[in-house]
Amino acid sequence: MSRNVLITGAARRIGAVCARLLHGDGCNVILHYNSSEADAFNLAAELNAERKDSAKLLKADLSLSSDLQKLADEALTQWDGVDVLVNNASVFKSTPFGQVTEQNWDLAMASNLKAPFFLSQALWATLKNKRGCIVNIADIHAETGLPGYPAYSVAKAGLVAMTRILAREMAPEVRVNAVAPGAILWPEHNVENAERLEILKKVALQRCGEAEDIAKAVRFLVGNAEYVTGQVLIVDGGRTLFR
Numbered sequence: 001m002s003r004n005v006l007i008t009g010a011a012r013r014i015g016a017v018c019a020r021l022l023h024g025d026g027c028n029v030i031l032h033y034n035s036s037e038a039d040a041f042n043l044a045a046e047l048n049a050e051r052k053d054s055a056k057l058l059k060a061d062l063s064l065s066s067d068l069q070k071l072a073d074e075a076l077t078q079w080d081g082v083d084v085l086v087n088n089a090s091v092f093k094s095t096p097f098g099q100v101t102e103q104n105w106d107l108a109m110a111s112n113l114k115a116p117f118f119l120s121q122a123l124w125a126t127l128k129n130k131r132g133c134i135v136n137i138a139d140i141h142a143e144t145g146l147p148g149y150p151a152y153s154v155a156k157a158g159l160v161a162m163t164r165i166l167a168r169e170m171a172p173e174v175r176v177n178a179v180a181p182g183a184i185l186w187p188e189h190n191v192e193n194a195e196r197l198e199i200l201k202k203v204a205l206q207r208c209g210e211a212e213d214i215a216k217a218v219r220f221l222v223g224n225a226e227y228v229t230g231q232v233l234i235v236d237g238g239r240t241l242f243r
């Protein structure tokens, strides 16, 4: 599979694993990052050592409209344009309902919803020319919400709705799908052991997933799903069975 793939939030964790997997399949990758500069540089160096000139770095704060447009413009000048956009970057911050400030709201919306929308729009012409696709990384909690994370959950619900809406808007040339992860990597802020066990009790497969599980779902939607658009692929070890 030889495509040019722009992945947002690609320096670390799930985004980095998606980049490695798609790169291993022969794709060129544009690694977007914001604050994780060292990780992004190391990943680009690793991938370029495997295949010369196959990974580029672009820095942007997705909460700034000017950075968003610049990211899209710069991505378009890499190789011969973008075939695949993976909207992975996200702010995952707990703020209980009743205490959500406008700033919390704006931050959650910017990375999880606004940036995916405007990047899709800015890249539409090239995606259309190249018969490309978009994969949005959503969340199983887009359905009914993750308690304590109302702004994040609303943003992800918007992202799922956007997946279906843009699948119609961008058809027939561009496919738009989403992956909805369950418990994959614990957030970096402390999650109590008891809370982890409580969550895992409600996972049919009785364990967390791995970042590779999400990357493989992205790979499927990019490379093997030519007749699939407007869909959300749930990758949660059966957690949604317990709702």
Ligand SMILES: NC(=O)c1ccc[n+]([C@@H]2O[C@H](COP(=O)([O-])OP(=O)(O)OC[C@H]3O[C@@H](n4cnc5c(N)ncnc54)[C@H](OP(=O)(O)O)[C@@H]3O)[C@@H](O)[C@H]2O)c1
Pocket (backbone or CB within 6 Å): 008, 009, 010, 011, 012, 013, 014, 015, 032, 033, 034, 035, 036, 037, 060, 061, 062, 063, 087, 088, 089, 090, 091, 092, 110, 111, 137, 138, 139, 140, 180, 181, 182, 183, 184, 185, 186, 187
């Ligand atoms: N981890 C899980 O188990 C899980 C579960 C359900 C859904 N998901 C979804 O899967 C995706 C990846 O999850 P993850 O845990 O790997 O993500 P993460 O570590 O929480 O965040 C990924 C990246 O998003 C970037 N980002 C955040 N705000 C940004 C901004 N304003 N501008 C630019 N970049 C920004 C950060 O880049 P820098 O570090 O470079 O600043 C960060 O490294 C997310 O969409 C998440 O919602 C994950």
